[in-house]
Amino acid sequence: MKLKKYKSISGITSYSMSLIFALCTVISLFSALIFISLDKDAEIINLSGSLRMQSYRLAYDITTNNSENKLKYIEKYDSVLYSDALKSVTDWHSTDEIKTHYFQVVRHWESIKEKLLTQREQEVLPIIPSFVDIIDELVCNIQVHSENKLHYLIWASCVGVLLVGLIVTYFVHYINHKVVSPIVQLSNASQDIRQGNFDITLDYHLNNEIGLLSSTFHRMAEKMGHIYSGLEQSLSQNNQALELAVEENVLLSKISIILLNSEPHQNKLESAISLIKDLDAVSFITLEWKNAETGESIAVSQGTKNSELLYTLPLMYKNAIVGTLSCQSEYKLSLLETVAPIFAKYLHSFSK
Incomplete structure (x- = not known):
């Protein structure tokens, strides 16, 4: 039996497991990227905080006229501001607001650095x-961005768990x-068949291996039912026969006892005919013969004659017909x- 749109159970299972694995993999990768990004954000926040502290230190040194290490200070500030970690805030994953504040910090620093190099510290x-x-503001925006990443991670995890739950x-x-x-x-159907009930009900229209098995089982049960019915009918007929x-x-034996061990008499014939009539299959039986002296026909009958075919058998004794035995029966x-x-x-001896 060819099923339409056949869906293998193993295929559905493999597809479901693959989908769950893919979702778990995506969630895991997304979580890993978020955690890596958060770790980098922490480094950026620390570096930005150090810029803040260095700015206060610069103001303090200018106020106290302690600007001897000016070049060293500028070099250190540049190494932090233009480090790979801080420059990464200008990448695609950062918000426009973070990029704007970073470039503002860069422009202000370049202005401050130019004043420091031209001996105009008081203008700083x-x-x-x-x-x-x-x-x-840059630090605050980076912190907000990091918190948003955590929110994204939580939402992604919830959605992933929900999808996995739906798939399961x-x-x-x-x-x-x-x-x-x-x-x-x-x-249940096998138990019914075991008890001799072959009229089973199965949902064999499923478009998978179980549907194919159920269809085969159903056809097998039908064939077994036909065979079993035939055997029962044959056995019934054999038992009946x-x-x-x-x-x-x-x-x-009874007829032999009545007719062969007694003197000839019409009552004996009637008794013998009555015994045959008592058979369930016999509806009518009659015995006819002729009186040897008068030639008159004599008949002994039992039952009621109907429209069924009358089966007549001639009674032969020493190649001579001494009478007829007729019967209406189912077979x-x-x-x-x-x-x-x-x-x-008996009729031969009766007619003497």
Whole structure:
């Protein structure tokens, strides 16, 4: 049987497991990337914080006229501001606001650095507070961005768990509806067949291996039912024939006792005919012969004659017809052929 849109159970199982594995892999990779990014954000926040502290230190040194290590200070500030970690805030994954504040910090620093290199330290002091504020805004935006990443991670995890739960729920429902339930039906059907009931009900329209198995099992049960019915019918017929044969043998013995061990008399013939009529298959029977002296026909009958075919058997004794035995029955009785010689002999002695 060829099923339309055949869906293999193993295929559905593999697909579901692959989908769950893919979701778990994506969630794991996304989580790993988020954690790596958060670790990098922590480094960026620390570096930005160091810029803030260095700005205060610069203001303090200028106020106390301690600017001897000016070049060393500029070099250190440049190494932090232009480090790979801080420059990464300009990558695609950062927000426009973070990029804007970073470039503002760079522009302000370049302005401060130019004043420091041209011996105009006193012009730096007024812009230090605004410079620190820009650094604080940069740090604040990076912190907010990191918190958003955590929120994304939580949402992604929740969505992933929900999707995995839906897939598992669907898979469990599929297995229960398409596998477990049909197998239970097959088990119950096998018990019915074991008890001789071949009229089973199976959902063999499933488009998977269980449906194919159920369809095959259903056809097998139908064939077994036909075979079993045929055997029962044949056995019933054989039993019926055997019972009839036994009944005929018993009847033959009784007729033999009545006719062969007694003086000829019409009442004996009536008794013998009555015994044959008592058979369930016989509806009418009659015995006819002619009186040897008058030539008059004599008949002994039992039952009611109907429209069924009348089976007539001539009674022969020493190649001469001494009478006829007629019977209406559901089928031809072999008993008539067996008792015919007995009746023929009795009629011959009766007509003397």
